[in-house]
Amino acid sequence: xxxxxxxxxxxxxxxxxxxxxxxxxxxxxxxxxxxxxxxxxxxxxxxxxxxxxxxxxxxxxxxxxxxxxxxxxxxxxxxxxxxxxxxxxxxxxxxxxxxxxxxxxxxxxxxxxxxxxxxxxxxxxxxxxxxxxxxxxxxx
Amino acid sequence: xxxxxxxxxxxxxxxxxxxxxxxxxxxxxxxxxxxxxxxxxxxxxxxxxxxxxxxxxxxxxxxxxxxxxxxxxxxxxxxxxxxxxxxxxxxxxxxxxxxxxxxxxxxxxxxxxxxxxxxxxxxxxxxxxxxxxxxxxxxxxxxxxxxxxxxxxxxxxxxxxxxxxxxxxxxxxxxxxxxxxxxxxxxxxxxxxxxxxxxxxxxxxxxxxxxxxxxxxxxxxxxxxxxxxxxxxxxxxxxxxxxxxxxxxxxxxxxxxxxxxxxxxxxxxxxxxxxxxxxxxxxxxxxxxxxxxxxxxxxxxxxxxxxxxxxxxxxxxxxxxxxxxxxxxxxxxxxxxxxxxxxxxxxxxxxxxxxxxxxxxxxxxxxxxxxxxxxxxxxxxxxxxxxxxxxxxxxxxxxxxxxxxxxxxxxxxxxxxxxxxxxxxxxxxxxxxxxxxxxxxxxxxxxxxxxxxxxxxxxxxxxxxxxxxxxxxxxxxxxxxxxxxxxxxxxxxxxxxxxxxxxxxxxxxxxxxxxxxxxxxxxxxxxxxxxxxxxxxxxxxxxxxxxxxxxxxxxxxxxxxxxxxxxxxxxxxxxxxxxxxxxxxxxxxxxxxxxxxxxxxxxxxxxxxxxxxxxxxxxxxxxxxxxxxxxxxxxxxxxxxxxxxxxxxxxxxxxxxxxxxxxxxxxxxxxxxxxxxxxxxxxxxxxxxxxxxxxxxxxxxxxxxxxxxxxxxxxxxxxxxxxxxxxxxxxxxxxxxxxxxxxxxxxxxxxxxxxxxxxxxxxxxxxxxxxxxxxxxxxxxxxxxxxxxxxxxxxxxxxxxxxxxxxxxxx
Numbered sequence: 001x002x003x004x005x006x007x008x009x010x011x012x013x014x015x016x017x018x019x020x021x022x023x024x025x026x027x028x029x030x031x032x033x034x035x036x037x038x039x040x041x042x043x044x045x046x047x048x049x050x051x052x053x054x055x056x057x058x059x060x061x062x063x064x065x066x067x068x069x070x071x072x073x074x075x076x077x078x079x080x081x082x083x084x085x086x087x088x089x090x091x092x093x094x095x096x097x098x099x100x101x102x103x104x105x106x107x108x109x110x111x112x113x114x115x116x117x118x119x120x121x122x123x124x125x126x127x128x129x130x131x132x133x134x135x136x137x138x139x140x
Numbered sequence: 141x142x143x144x145x146x147x148x149x150x151x152x153x154x155x156x157x158x159x160x161x162x163x164x165x166x167x168x169x170x171x172x173x174x175x176x177x178x179x180x181x182x183x184x185x186x187x188x189x190x191x192x193x194x195x196x197x198x199x200x201x202x203x204x205x206x207x208x209x210x211x212x213x214x215x216x217x218x219x220x221x222x223x224x225x226x227x228x229x230x231x232x233x234x235x236x237x238x239x240x241x242x243x244x245x246x247x248x249x250x251x252x253x254x255x256x257x258x259x260x261x262x263x264x265x266x267x268x269x270x271x272x273x274x275x276x277x278x279x280x281x282x283x284x285x286x287x288x289x290x291x292x293x294x295x296x297x298x299x300x301x302x303x304x305x306x307x308x309x310x311x312x313x314x315x316x317x318x319x320x321x322x323x324x325x326x327x328x329x330x331x332x333x334x335x336x337x338x339x340x341x342x343x344x345x346x347x348x349x350x351x352x353x354x355x356x357x358x359x360x361x362x363x364x365x366x367x368x369x370x371x372x373x374x375x376x377x378x379x380x381x382x383x384x385x386x387x388x389x390x391x392x393x394x395x396x397x398x399x400x401x402x403x404x405x406x407x408x409x410x411x412x413x414x415x416x417x418x419x420x421x422x423x424x425x426x427x428x429x430x431x432x433x434x435x436x437x438x439x440x441x442x443x444x445x446x447x448x449x450x451x452x453x454x455x456x457x458x459x460x461x462x463x464x465x466x467x468x469x470x471x472x473x474x475x476x477x478x479x480x481x482x483x484x485x486x487x488x489x490x491x492x493x494x495x496x497x498x499x500x501x502x503x504x505x506x507x508x509x510x511x512x513x514x515x516x517x518x519x520x521x522x523x524x525x526x527x528x529x530x531x532x533x534x535x536x537x538x539x540x541x542x543x544x545x546x547x548x549x550x551x552x553x554x555x556x557x558x559x560x561x562x563x564x565x566x567x568x569x570x571x572x573x574x575x576x577x578x579x580x581x582x583x584x585x586x587x588x589x590x591x592x593x594x595x596x597x598x599x600x601x602x603x604x605x606x607x608x609x610x611x612x613x614x615x616x617x618x619x620x621x622x623x624x625x626x627x628x629x630x631x632x633x634x635x636x637x638x639x640x641x642x643x644x645x646x647x648x649x650x651x652x653x654x655x656x657x658x659x660x661x662x663x664x665x666x667x668x669x670x671x672x673x674x675x676x677x678x679x680x681x682x683x684x685x686x687x688x689x690x691x692x693x694x695x696x697x698x699x700x701x702x703x704x705x706x707x708x709x710x711x712x713x714x715x716x717x718x719x720x721x722x723x724x725x726x727x728x729x730x731x732x733x734x735x736x737x738x739x740x741x742x743x744x745x746x747x748x749x750x751x752x753x754x755x756x757x758x759x760x761x762x763x764x765x766x767x768x769x770x771x772x773x774x775x776x777x778x779x780x781x782x783x784x785x786x787x788x789x790x791x792x793x794x795x796x797x798x799x800x801x802x803x804x805x806x807x808x809x810x811x812x813x814x815x816x817x818x819x820x821x822x823x824x825x826x827x828x829x830x831x832x833x834x835x836x837x838x839x840x841x842x843x844x845x846x847x848x849x850x851x852x853x854x855x856x857x858x859x860x861x862x863x864x865x866x867x868x869x870x871x872x873x874x875x876x877x878x879x880x881x882x883x884x885x886x887x888x889x890x891x892x893x894x895x896x897x898x899x900x901x902x903x904x905x906x907x908x909x910x911x912x913x914x915x916x917x918x919x920x921x922x923x924x925x926x927x928x929x930x931x932x933x934x935x936x937x938x939x940x941x942x943x944x945x946x947x948x949x950x951x
Binding site (some may be wrong): 122 | 153154191194195198199200202219220223230231234257258300302329336352425426429431464466467499500502644774838
């Protein structure tokens with residue numbers, strides 16, 4: 001099960017955070033800071049899986065942004081690694097650049113892909129259909 | 141009031157803040173604006189405001205005042221409002237807040253809405269944060285949606301059902317009928333989530349698992365998987381050339397659960413697993429992800445051996461891959477399989493050992509754990525070299541674990557005593573401060589057991605602390621050894637190595653510096669003081685110096701040190717006649733666990749296959765408590781009157797002797813040199829005795845009756861403790877009573893010292909003795925006993941067999 005999904009930049013600022021298991025709000029910032037510290041301290045040729053407390057972190061770096069996913073023992077780490085890439089590709093298709101100004105839309109995309117810690121849909125077109133509908137409704 | 145700013149402007153503004161304080165200011169200003177807007181019940185901009193609130197919440201600022209607004213948004217008819225409302229509900233609310241119950245009605249209505257996207261929203265929210273009450277109320281709706289033909293809704297309903305089952309397990313039955321058709325779908329999203337649902341049901345309830353095995357779920361899954369692999373390029377689900385890897389991984393996981401411990405299911409999936417394992421492309425991460433899952437499945441189910449070998453070879457290939465992720469994953473899997481397929485994993489040992497030198501911390505840890513699991517009698521020398529090198533260079537967080545691991549492995553597989561001692565020395569000198577505290581007494585016990593290496597050991601230890609006495613465990617072990625074997629050190633008797641010339645003064649110098657040094661812990665100082673004291677009997681010229689040192693510490697601030705010094709002083713003054721006896725060499729200590737070194741087992745010359753063990757009683761001593769033991773003796777206890785008198789009974793040398801069962805067996809009686817083992821009370825020796833086992837009368841002849849009472853330990857079920865009680869119903873005492881016992885080869889026996897050697901007449905008293913029997917193979921207990929005693933002026937002797945042991949004593 002996916003415990004949380006984070007996008008953090010190199011300075012430690014959270015760009016997106018989604019928790020699938022309840023974490024107190026003050027603990028969240030601490031968690032995010034520690035997670036980014038762990039990820040930053042790794043070099044490029046080290047593996048992308050870190051053991052942190054009682055779960056594993058799978059992270060991927062895209063330019064100045066880190067996408068970090070926390071999983072427990074039941075998930076296949078490499079599949080989650082692929083999922084991160086899939087997510088970034090979807091974002092890429094919807095926004096012309098991966099810009100975080102439409103945070104609510106990003107959340108909607110994430111909801112279409114991951115529900116309650118499990119993967120729902122990985123096909124790009126099917127994920128984005130409701131969003132296009134939403135856009136059309138919002139325009140009118 | 142001007143229109144509230146849009147979310148994107150807010151984000152832009154906040155990003156321009158250069159300090160935390162600036163950011164906080166901006167946020168507070170915006171929060172105030174949002175709050176007043178909420179108070180005005182402004183419908184048009186509520187959506188925008190809540191979106192901004194969610195952003196601020198993500199940054200870590202409190203946003204609870206927005207919760208009710210989310211509910212209002214959910215109740216609105218506009219899709220955009222609903223969308224933000226539900227998002228807000230998922231992010232801000234959880235079942236701890238009471239407010240969330242208000243959502244139940246809204247969700248119920250939305251689950252039946254005409255627009256599928258609204259229904260989808262409701263399912264999503266319910267699936268993320270529905271509480272048990274909500275789930276109970278709405279489970280019926282979810283189940284209905286699970287059966288619709290709309291694939292968009294079906295997939296969400298499946299995951300929602302997973303959440304419902306997690307919250308309210310009793311409702312699992314309700315979803316069972318709907319699962320029949322789930323796997324017939326073409327839509328991969330639905331397939332994927334259906335597999336997740338089935339997985340959840342199988343994991344939660346063994347009945348469900350049995351049910352699914354019966355309805356031939358496995359062939360269905362196999363068919364789907366086959367289609368995925370064989371179907372060729374499909375643009376919809378393709379990821380780097382592989383068709384829907386996520387679905388493949390999920391199906392493999394479900395197959396694993398279905399095949400575990402079940403032969404039929406495992407058989408049905410053998411082919412497909414072999415196919416996946418051989419056909420999947422390994423050049424990209426995707427392929428490797430699938431292979432990883434396949435390997436885990438193969439190892440978990442009852443697969444045939446050819447398949448298992450294939451799996452381990454795949455892992456071996458992974459290890460050679462350049463990609464770190466794959467190496468990590470391979471090491472983790474090998475660790476899981478090393479218990480069951482030890483030989484296959486051994487083949488990859490050299491690669492694993494190479495991983496010890498990797499830069500990555502996660503990989504190093506895995507490689508270390510795996511290396512320890514692979515050490516065996518054949519490769520111990522080579523592996524130990526690598527592990528010692530690793531210990532030198534690894535990060536501090538690994539050193540404690542690595543040191544403990546090395547000790548354990550060395551103990552189990554040491555090819556020679558000298559090698560063992562060398563290895564221990566190496567660990568102590570390189571990682572001395574990281575060694576765990578419990579390792580010190582174990583090491584000391586090990587050193588006492590290797591009798592012929594004493595001189596070599598003490599010499600090396602002396603040289604080690606000469607340069608540097610800051611590593612506490614090293615100093616503790618060294619002080620103890622110098623105290624015990626200082627005479628060997630000074631007399632330069634070492635055979636293994638070039639003996640060094642050390643004078644008594646030099647030895648005392650080093651011990652005193654340990655005592656004085658600021659780096660020494662209190663425990664270490666205790667060791668050093670006791671060592672100095674022991675040397676008073678072993679050294680000849682420096683006794684006065686020792687006396688002086690001991691008396692100085694009689695006024696030390698450290699209470700423990702002070703107590704020891706005062707007591708040792710007393711030894712010098714009033715009890716000087718007892719000092720040599722008290723400070724004699726320590727006997728060989730028995731290990732508390734029973735996989736002890738084998739050199740203490742003795743065989744006898746009898747034709748009968750019997751093995752008699754006469755290890756000294758488990759003193760389980762920490763040198764730190766030596767002082768107390770010595771003092772107990774001073775108090776003149778009335779225990780076994782056998783402070784070792786016969787010089788041949790020096791237990792340190794008992795190690796090599798052959799014992800004749802029928803010969804002089806005074807040794808069995810005289811090994812209780814220390815009062816820790818108090819046999820007089822026939823009370824239970826273990827705190828955790830099993831239920832009462834009936835006692836038996838083992839021997840009853842000529843007025844001598846011997847009863848056996850039994851105890852079993854819960855901590856070690858192969859050990860039976862027998863307490864014998866010997867009583868005498870004749871009119872004259874029986875004196876010089878000696879009880880001996882022999883057991884078949886598969887057992888091990890240990891006789892502790894008897895309470896006395898005289899059985900008074902007229903049943904007015906008994907002799908009690910404790911026998912410990914180790915019965916690892918749980919065979920029927922049999923015993924042959926021999927009794928010798930003096931009665932009515934003549935020597936009596938009798939042999940008997942005891943066969944009437946109750947089954948509970950050995951089963």
